[in-house]
Amino acid sequence: MEEIEISTNENAVATGLELTVAKLGDWTAEFYQMLPNIIVGICILALFLLVSLGIRRGLKKYFIRTQRLDLGRLMSVFAFWALMSVGFLIFLTIIIPSLKPVDLLASLGFGSIAFGFAFKDILSNTLAGFLILLRQPFRRGDQISVDGMEGTVQAIEPRATIIRTYDGSDVIIPNTTIYTSNVIVHTSHAMRRTEIELTIGYVYNIRKITKLIQDALAPIEEIKKDPGPQVLCWELGSTSLAIRVRWWIDSDRASQNISRSRAVQAIKEAFDANDIDPTDPQLIYYQQSSPFAPEGGDKIDKDVIKTNDADFGPPPELIVSKNDPEAHKIKLDSKEETLLPEN
DSSP states (O other): OHHHHHHHHHHHHHHHHHHHHHHHHHHHHHHHHHHHHHHHHHHHHHHHHHHHHHHHHHHHHHHHHTTOHHHHHHHHHHHHHHHHHHHHHHHHHHHOTTOOHHHHHHHHHHHHHHHHHHTHHHHHHHHHHHHHHHHOSSOTTOEEEETTEEEEEEEEOSSEEEEEETTSOEEEEEHHHHHHSOEEETTSSSEEEEEEEEEEETTSOHHHHHHHHHHHHTTOTTSOSSSOOEEEEEEEOSSEEEEEEEEEEESSHHHHHHHHHHHHHHHHHHHHHTTOOOSOHHHHHHHHHSTTSOTTOOOOOTTOOOOSOOOOOOOOOOOOOTTSTTSOOOOOSOOTTSSSOOO
16 A cells, blocks of 8 residues: 555656656747747847937937036936837837737836826926926026025936035925925026115214215225115114115125125224214113213214225225135026026
8 A cells, every 4th residue: 555655656746747847848949939039129129228328328418518417417317218118118029929019008007107106206306307407497506595495506306406505515405395486596697786784873964974885885896886886875763864785796695795794894994984883873872871881981973074085995805715605606507598598
């Protein structure tokens, strides 16, 4: 009885081995039959790869020549993978003749719906990035403010835009945030205006004050001569007159900071040279009436203003390194086809 069971097991094993060998033989025969198709498919796939690489390189060179680097990178990658997808579909139809491209595309359609729901945020950011790059309201090197952040645009990626703040930190902002928010492009034009406000007591001659401030701003190189600076009487206060001083500068942040610092110093030196105190007279009255005020302190005589031209030079120059995030950066993209074209 045991001999019969052993022989039965041996026969089953032998039968299994024979089936395995036969199956492997069938697969080998099918492989040799498909081998020409596989070789042709690989050649076509390699041809698509070469064409895709060539088109990607050509698109990059074209967009570099037109100075639209980020858009060129996005379009070249999209074109590469689009052509490679077509080549892979052709490769599958060659090695598997029974596979119909229509059925494959239909299955990919259902899969793309699930893929779209799973990666909705990534796809929306990519689409927003494509629209930003296509219309290009700003470019690399522009200084912008968006969603409470302000800095210089370093790159416009398919998913996000990277800006470098003025303290040297990089901020990654999703493209949908930029596309749906109010964006201030500070460097959209060559010049922009900045201003400061100060107060002057009513005892001073306003015409002389105005001329004094204009003369103080004249030697500052960062302040544009055309249009020139303005000194405006802005508001009548209870004890003093508010004056707004504004001028035009280069649009980058460094020019704003430098011109503001030099302008404030120039006005302060001009006021000191002419015994002008811009402090609110009401505050001076409180200080002189205070029990902590020094006895016998000299009071400022505001009835007389020196009108002679004081001989003091221009404010000292301030040097900003080219590596400073606030400094001017050369724009790497053209604005000929943007929302804000250069005049």
